[in-house]
Each structure stands twice: as structure tokens, then as C-alpha cells.
Amino acid sequence: MNDKEKNTASLIESQILFGNMTSNMNYFDSRFELMQRNNEEVRRNQDNFREQFRDFKTDIDRRFTEVDKRFDQVDKRFEQVDKRFEQVDKRFEQVDKRLDQVDKRFEQVDKSIEKVDKRLDKMIVSIEKMGEKMAASIEKIGEKIDYRDERQRKFTLRMFSISISVTGISVLGVLIKVLDFV
Numbered sequence: 001m002n003d004k005e006k007n008t009a010s011l012i013e014s015q016i017l018f019g020n021m022t023s024n025m026n027y028f029d030s031r032f033e034l035m036q037r038n039n040e041e042v043r044r045n046q047d048n049f050r051e052q053f054r055d056f057k058t059d060i061d062r063r064f065t066e067v068d069k070r071f072d073q074v075d076k077r078f079e080q081v082d083k084r085f086e087q088v089d090k091r092f093e094q095v096d097k098r099l100d101q102v103d104k105r106f107e108q109v110d111k112s113i114e115k116v117d118k119r120l121d122k123m124i125v126s127i128e129k130m131g132e133k134m135a136a137s138i139e140k141i142g143e144k145i146d147y148r149d150e151r152q153r154k155f156t157l158r159m160f161s162i163s164i165s166v167t168g169i170s171v172l173g174v175l176i177k178v179l180d181f182v
Helices: 005-102 108-178
Strands: none
Touching: 005 108
């Protein structure tokens, strides 16, 4: 072979080699563009997640406000019960006066006192039951909030690790492109 044939052969080999590198670079460019689109989609999803989380927080605040209102109602009920107890105390004073005045009605007054005691016992039992129910419902709400909070934390960590992975891959792609490894 002469020099002209060697130059032509090496020129053809270099063109083939360069052609193969160009197609590989196009492949990496298309993959990098796909990763950028995916990254933008993840950012949009993060914004949606932030909005949903903000709505969730607003809903939880509203629910706590409703619970506070319910507690206020329960406090009002306790005030009414206190007023009723004051009324019962006044009745007992009247009964004491009547006992001094009339000995014949002693048995009837005892019966009315027993009725009032039964009513008071029923009221106390019902108040205790209401208190237990309220404590149980508050505990359930706390457990639900804890469960939701734990689930939300896991989801947030998962999304964060995905975004970090995508960012790492993007940086790797940029480094490869900048340093012309391909």
C-alpha cells in the first residue's frame, strides 16, 4: 500500500469513529432532556404537594377550632349543671325550714330528697360518661393525627430522596457533557 491509500483508509476509519461518537452524544443529549423534563415534573408535583399540605394544615386548624367550640359548649353545660346544683341547694334549705315547721311531712320530704339524689347520681354518672367519651375521642383524634403525620413524613422523605437522586443524575449528566467524556 502506498501513502495515499493509507491516508484514505485512516480518513475513513476516523470518519466512522467520529460518526459513532456523534450518535452516542445524541443519545446522551436526548436522555439529558428527558431527565430535565422529569425534573420539571417533579418540581410541579412538589408545588402541588405544598398546596395540598397547606390545605391539609388549614383543614386541621379548622377542625381544632371546631373541637375548641365543642369544649366551650361542654363548659357551658357544666355551668348549667352548677346552676342546677345551686337550685337544688336552695330547695334543700326550703326543705329544712319545712322540716322544722311540719313534722308530719317528714317522710314525704325524705322521699323527695331520695328522688333528687337519684337524679344527681344519674347526672353525675352521665357527666362521667361524657367525660370518658370526650377523652376517648380526643385520644383517637391524637392517634389519627400521629398516624397521618408519620405517613406524611415518610412520603416527604421518599419524595426528597427521589428529587436528590434525580438531581444527582442531572449533575452527573452535566459533568459528563461539560467534561466531554463521551
